[in-house]
Amino acid sequence: MAGTIRAQYPATIRPIRINCTGRVTPSLIMRTIGKGADGVMIAG
C-alpha cells in the first residue's frame, strides 16, 4: 500500500525482516531501544 500510494518515509527508518510478528521477542525491542533507537514499529 505504502508503495502504491508513493508514501514517503524518513531515511532514518531501518527495516529488519522477520518471518512473523510473533517472532519478535521483548529482548529484541529492549536491545534496539537500549542501543539508542527512538522507537520500534512492528508492522505485519
Added chain:
Amino acid sequence: MLQSARTPGLNLYTYSELEDVEGFIGNFKVKIRRKARYVTNDCNGCGACFEVCPAFGYNEFNEGMDPRKAIYVSFAQAVPSLAQIDMDRCIRCELCTNACELEAIDFNQEDEIIELEVGSIIVATGWDEYIPETGYLGYNIYPNVITELQLERILAPNGPTIGHLVRPSDGKRPKRILFIQCVGSRDLNKNTYCSAGVCCMIAIKNTKLIKQHYPDTEIDVAYMDIRAAGKDYEEYFTASRKEGIRYIRTNISKLKDDPLTGNIKVIMQNTLRESLGLKEMEYDLVVLSASMMPAQGIGKIEKMLKLETSQDGFFKEFHSRLNPIDTKIPGIALAGVAQGPKSIAESIAHGRAAASSLARLMSKDKYRILLIRATVDKEKCAKCGLCELNCPYMAITINDDGAEVNEILCRGCGSCLANCPSEAITLRYYREPQYEKQIDAILEEI
C-alpha cells in the same frame, strides 16, 4: 460422474464420511466411514424393491416436495446406481428382501471404516442453500412462497411435478410470479457477502424458462442490483428483459397472503421511479432467491484437516487474490464453492487449477522445503507445550524427550520460539544473535 466411476485407478466412495486425517503432504492417512446402505454392491438399481416398500419418506433430492420409499436410490442419475435403506423410515417388513432377485438386501450390514494413504487432498464440499427463518418474507408460513432451489426442482423434468409449473397451495399454474433477489445475502444481519451473481443468473434463467413454456405468465423480479458479471451474462439479462420480464429495483420487507386465494400481496416502491409511489401488487407465486451457504458439516472437516474458514464461513485460501487454490497446509487444495461462492464455469476452472496445483507436487518424488524451520534444543526444552499450543500449522508435538518439529508442516513463522519460555526453539537463519548483530550494525550509524 459415470465416466469417473469407470476410470481405472479412480475410486469413488459415495455415501461415506471423513472420519480422521493424519499426516502431511505425500503421507496423509485418511479414515473414511462408509455408511451402511443395507444393500450390497450386487444391486443393479432395478427398482423392484421400491415398488413393494410400504414405508414413505421425504425425497431430499426434490427438496422434500414429493415422497420416496424407505428403500430408494438417492436420485435417478446417482453413481453408483445402488439402492439404500433409510432406517429412520424402514418398518423392517423385509418385503424388499423377497422382491430382490439379486439377493442384494442385507439388514445386518454395518458401517465400515477404511483407511487410505493418499499424497494430497482436494476439498470440494460444495454449498447448501440458505434456508430463510420461518416467517422471513413469508417463508414456511405461506405455501406459495418457495425458494429458488424448490422452483428449480418443480421446473425439472424429473422433479415432483414432472416439469409442470404448479404452485404448492392448489396445484394450479401461477400466472403472476415474483422473484425476490438477495434473500439472506448482502444483508448485514444475515450473510454479508454476495453469492457471486449466481442467484441473479439462476433467477434470470428461470424467468426465461417459464416465459418460454408459458408466454402469458407475468414475471417480476425484485432486485437490489443485478450482478450479471461474466461472459455473455449481461446479454442474457438483456434478452430476458426483451422477453417482457419486468425488473423492479426495490427492497421488499413484508409479504401478506390472501387466505382465500393463497395469493401473495406485496407492497413495493420502484426506487428508480419514485414518482410512482408505493404500489400494492398481487402474485400467485413468490420465489426467494436464497444465497449460497457453506455446506453443512464443514466445521467437522475444518477441524480434521486443520484448515481455517474466512469470516463468511467458507474455507480460507492461501491468499485471496494471489493463490485462491491452495490452503495454508501444503498438499491440501480447495475446489469450487468450498472456497467461496462460484458459478459452474468458475468452479470447473477452480477444480482444474486445484488438480494441477497438486499434480505438480505429486509428479515429483521429492518435496522441497525451505530450511527456515524451527529447531528444538532438546536439552533446554521443558516440555511445557506452549509451542504446540501456539503453532498455527500444528507442526509441533511434545514427545517424551521434548518438542518435535515436523519440518514439512512447519512454515518457519517463528511464533513457537517467541512463546518458548526456556528459549529452546530457534529458527534456522533467524537466530537471536543474527538479529542482534543486525540491530547493532544499524544503530552504529547513528
